[in-house]
Amino acid sequence: MAGYNTKQRSLILECLKENKDRHITAEDIYSFLSAKGEGVGMATIYRNLDKLLKEGCLRRYELSQGQSACYQYIDGEGDCREHFHLKCENCGKLIHLDCESLTKLSRHIEQEHSFIVNSSKTVLYGLCSDCADKDK
Amino acid sequence: MAGYNTKQRSLILECLKENKDRHITAEDIYSFLSAKGEGVGMATIYRNLDKLLKEGCLRRYELSQGQSACYQYIDGEGDCREHFHLKCENCGKLIHLDCESLTKLSRHIEQEHSFIVNSSKTVLYGLCSDCADKDK
DNA sequence: CTAGTTGCAAAGAGTTTGCATGGCG
């Protein structure tokens, strides 16, 4: 449970913090660090992401299968803790939805259906307004 | 666009129909047919599932990454069309949730956030009551 | 010093694809 403070860990964490408003993949981190001239192995990135996940510093979004999982740094105050995400099936856009109706829904499901919704893993799929407009 | 009526396609479709109340994976279909003594190749199963998906006869649930996708036959009347699914992250149980609060939520998101939720692709993740009880 | 970390390459799981063979219509 120790946990050393290695250069690689710092680099990865830094990269995550710089992108805390976005969702980035392990690959993104790899490219980002490579571009900086800091070669960090993929395995190391995955291992650190796992560790950070367990420490609760990150949230992980598993989007469609066959696609890389996305990670996002969790800011102290739990920025995105409570909200859900909408993902457009057409353009792939990811929308953060902070709305009390979702909080209400969670509470409802928990109370009436005895199921505790994990909002950080849940993604609502559908069509965003841009794509809906284009379609018609 | 033709589409021949092969033995394999029938077998796969039959298997899906027999399990229309469950969510089954490509692997499940493979085992199921093998058990029947009908050897159908994995590739064929995937190809047929893709085709059926495009034809709109199936719904596909992409659960966690690293895990097989689940498929479910869509009954004419759209049995599961309107409802959402809850998936327990612990035991993997899939719960069908037919509740008007979800329909309301969809409407809310569509009207207030201009996003059309696709309830057939969306899965709410969390902890089912059984697992929540065991944890504590 | 020594347990935790790294990096590489190899292993894995699930799914897709290339290609020759086989079967529907």
Add this chain to the structure above:
DNA sequence: CGCCATGCAAACTCTTTGCAACTAG
């Protein structure tokens, strides 16, 4: 007969693991 479908194996993608070398504390 022609085109679509099948099967096998190989390819692919993302992620995990084994192992020897390395490093933080």
